Amino acid sequence: MRPIMAIATTTVGEAIRRRVLLIILFIGVLLLSIIPSLSVLTARSEQSTMISTMYAVLRGTSALIAIILTIYMIPNEIERRTIYTILSKPVMRWQFLVGKFMGAVLALGLMIVLMSSVMVLLFYIFQQPSPERLLEVARQPFFYFLEMMLLAAVCIFFSTFTTPLVNFFLSIGIWGVGTVLSPLYSSIASNSGASPIMQSVAKFVTGAMPAFSNYDVKNPIINPGQVIENEQKYFIYIVLYAILYSAGLLVAGMVIFDKREV
């Protein structure tokens, strides 16, 4: 466990020092801070517009950070040959991979916490909500964190066998498909014209691809008043899903990385 923690800590330090990530973070915070001025444009849905826009910025920025942070992790180590120094120590390849992943997740967590704090603070200043409402608004970023953890796992998996550029487009593509997957599946499944084979294929694809949309649970926060039964159970399921899927991707990455010549 010690080698994993050491690699994770080093990765967090590297992430914090990377200028490109800091610039994205800065732009994210900047965008968040101008959102309250948008709400004056809409008389009736002031709060809904403000929250949905803030979430959109938070999600978009986090995804960009997650992808850029992780796609370079392994290729850079190989290119700079620093991986030899690491692997010559009593560190196994799988430990290196897990350490990198954990470091990326920790760094992502830090950045999401920072952006969420700004978001919640702004929401509090401009809307003066009740403490319950404030907590409700602060809930969604946690699920974005889980979504980004999954996205980071996808990127790390691809980075074991592709170049950063290919990885960038692959990851963005997978994330895009993962966010529209449930609606797509639903459309096919509910389409009476679709053949049973198509429906089965749609079902399989939905089950096999990472469903990032599971973490998009913001609608009841944006439009309050909706009653959802057994929500806690659902939250437990999606946490488990993120852990299982990420673990699966890491294991698949380990299998590939173990065979790779560096």
Next chain:
Amino acid sequence: MRPTKSKLLGILAATFVGQMALQVGAIQDFWKKNYWSGQGFAESLSPDQTLLQLFGFREFLAGILWVRADSFFDEGNYDAVLPIIRLCTILDPKQIDIYATGMWHIAYNFTDEEQRSDRRYIPSALALGKEGSRQNPNTYELFFETGWIWYHKIDDDYHQSIKWFRQAQEREDMLPARRNLLANAFQRNNQVREGLEHYWKLYAETAADYEKQKDIYQLFQQKETLEQNLDTMIVRMVQRGWLAQERGDASQTVYDTTEPFDVGFTARVIVDEPKVIRVQGTWNVLPVGTRIRIIVRDADNPNFTLAAMDWDGQNEVVLDPERDATYLQDQGFVKNRRFNKRIDMSKDPTMYPFSRKSENFLVEFYYNPRSASLHVQDKFGWNGEGMTDKAFLRTDVRKDYEWVPGEKNGKYTDGWKLQERQTPPARIVYTSLKLSRDQILRKGDWIDKTPIVQTSNFDASRFSVTTEDIIDVPTLRSSAPRPGANPEKEQEAIQGAPGTTPR
């Protein structure tokens, strides 16, 4: 320790199967039911907006578009608002405000030069309400808004508003003041007993709440209002002879509605200019407050029926109304027992196309005592028992219906059934006058002749008076004549029609 490849593959298979089981078995349907914001993909978006939509920023996009719609509202550009409303409801069907505003906008804001609504849009407004209530079943709002369109805008077929108000009542968040409206809807559908029972139910609930929380002034006010409503309703039930009718001894006493009053309805339509008509008629009731509904419509359009259209005919939101259909609805306000109104349809060819689809058009006159103001109903009764007309009283124009709720499934009531009520049918004054397309457009033989159609009992002499239509309301305080008034001449003019008895 280095994990073996087979062990890794085993773990990989286990995690893959595990996540798939979770996703398909437990997560997917729950997410779709509770968190999915879209009903499908919104079309007509720009590429960047489509991209935002694809990446799950639907609510954000809906919010931004709604901001844009607000600015169109401010500019009065109502045509531009309509597609945006539809896009927003597709992108985020949980935004109740958009549905509520959209329904109001569609039903009320498309008007002609004289502020008459384009009623061809009403089925779309109702379809939007149906969709919104399906998407947001946990709040009363869209059930209430849909019921309100039936109650206030269509102002007819009150069994429909009852159905929607009843569904709104089942939602806990309904505002107390709005709960009263169901009692009014019951009364308008001649379900007087149900109206009274609803008031009693609300009163019992409010009184119980007030007993528990006496320091809440709002509860006291609600209780007082309900007491007054109950009081007024019971007095009316007695005075209008409704209770006596129920008991079966109405013939023993003279009630306000005893001896139905003959309203002496007559009507005439003159086509003054192409697409400009003057409607005139008589209504022998002196107190103000009567409005005769006037409808001009295609005679042969299957979507139109007697003084109405198939309001409930749309289940899908189609924002483009039947462009070649003509349907106008206005009201003739009765003053001094006459109504006289000029209706100009020439300035709005898109609303009143008088297309070749119909060779004939109907000008319909419709008076339903169920929609009448309360002081008129005090004489006419809830169902027009106190009203008659020698020539035009009809009991076949509006049948009496009610929706019977089906099985209750949690918060939902499924399988509502529409059934005819075994009660005296609605007593309505109705007639229609036919005009040909050539007549209404003043074409062919009618270029230099003025088309006039009228009921056989129409008495033109009642419209030859030159006296201004001044309504004299005598008061107890003063019987002094108005400056410059000639009461004898005015009275002579008012009583011009032979054989009528002013009330």
